[in-house]
Amino acid sequence: METEMSRTLKVLLCSDDDGLMVKTIKNALSNKGFEANIVLVRDQHDADTISKEIVDADVVYPDKAIITKEMIESAKKTRLFQFGTGYDTIDLASAGERKIPVCNMPGITAQSVAEHAMYLVLALARNDREYGLEMKEGRWNRGVGVELAGKTLGLIGFGNIGKIKARIAHGIGMKTVAFRRNKEKGNEGLNFVDIVGFDHLLEKSDIVSILLPLIEHGSYRTKGIIGKRELEKIGGAGLGWLINISRGPIVNEKDLIESLKSNIIRKAALDVYEMEPLPENSELRKLPNVILTPHIAGETREALVRRYTLIAENTIKVMNNERPLYIVKELQSIF
Structure with missing residues (x-):
């Protein structure tokens, strides 16, 4: 029973599901023996809901949502903040102080x-x-x-x-x-x-x-x-x-x-x-x-599958106490 509990995790996705996101992430995690509780916050400006859900999230995909110092300090279980290409919406100093890796996806899109x-x-x-x-x-x-x-x-x-x-x-x-x-x-x-x-x-x-x-x-x-x-x-x-x-x-x-x-x-x-x-x-x-155009340059099926697969791969790494891929340069010296 303890082993099963340790393989269950919460992934907070600050994004709407496009039909690929949840399916791709869940399948990739399930293939490695993880049961994912995926929580979607569809409105990236909904700071109250993000603040509430981040408290017990193991992994957070902010997308373009703002992640404040206060949110990071309350994220007691979080092991990873996984971004896409840009990561300008998070308080990097606070993540570094908490020793939570912030990763992006250079070249993925x-x-x-x-x-x-x-x-x-x-x-x-x-x-x-x-x-x-x-x-x-x-x-x-x-x-x-x-x-x-x-x-x-x-x-x-x-x-x-x-x-x-x-x-x-x-x-x-x-x-x-x-x-x-x-x-x-x-x-x-x-x-x-x-x-x-x-x-x-x-x-x-x-x-x-x-x-x-x-x-x-x-x-x-x-x-x-x-x-x-x-x-x-x-x-x-x-x-x-x-x-x-x-x-x-x-x-x-x-x-x-x-x-x-x-x-x-x-x-x-x-x-x-x-x-x-x-x-x-x-x-x-x-x-x-x-x-x-409405910020869609990287929104192709192929790029999205690569993005969601990497979210799952880095989630598996941090849950297995391994170094995730593509830690942002500002925090690489910490990990």
Whole structure:
């Protein structure tokens, strides 16, 4: 009986079930002899319910929910905070003090995110938003698009997603430049990519694509690095298009809206926003030169199965007192 009890665990998922999540996690845990009590908190802004359920949770998947110091201190049984790619919504210092590993999933959604980012480039080039609306209204307006071959794509960030997007862009004949803080790493064998300085990229790219994690403090801070000055540089070069599939606060949204209104930035495509869900009255919804998607870049069946499988695998590891995969860099020295 004691053995059976030790194989039962509570997994708190701050997310709605998409038909794959609970099934994939439960099956993977069951295959290893664990009986999972899976609790869903579908509203990621429901701090009261999260605070209540976290108290006796063995593993927590916050997704995009905010996990405060108080929540962490009350999480007496928790052995793991498992995030997706970004982990900017948890108090890392408190997790470190409690010696609870915080893990993410580097590269797990990279292919899907890169494909979505490239879809947005193609959608801008072929006036997808305008044609889609007009055709549904019964109109037949054959406008003019943009050929992407020969255009310069600037990647701010050159990690897993950046490298995949660079390959796709190269395949359709685009020139690619990239900015990365660690220039010594170079282009890692992708000889068709030039690693350049930040301002050089902004001034020479037709299309700028943001591929960075959100870092709010310190010398590697990325919050707000794209503001009025940077938008003017982007707008002064080539097509003047901006793509953001990383995190909303990396771009000053107020400055972006003003630059779109004044046509400094001619077009933008966004999957992420300063506030999510994007408020119904957001000015972004009203602008004709923006394509918006609801933070779905990594939401493909293949990427989701990989994500949920890793949640289960890391759960098994911590329940067996093993080191989980992909502890975030800020906490690696503790474990």
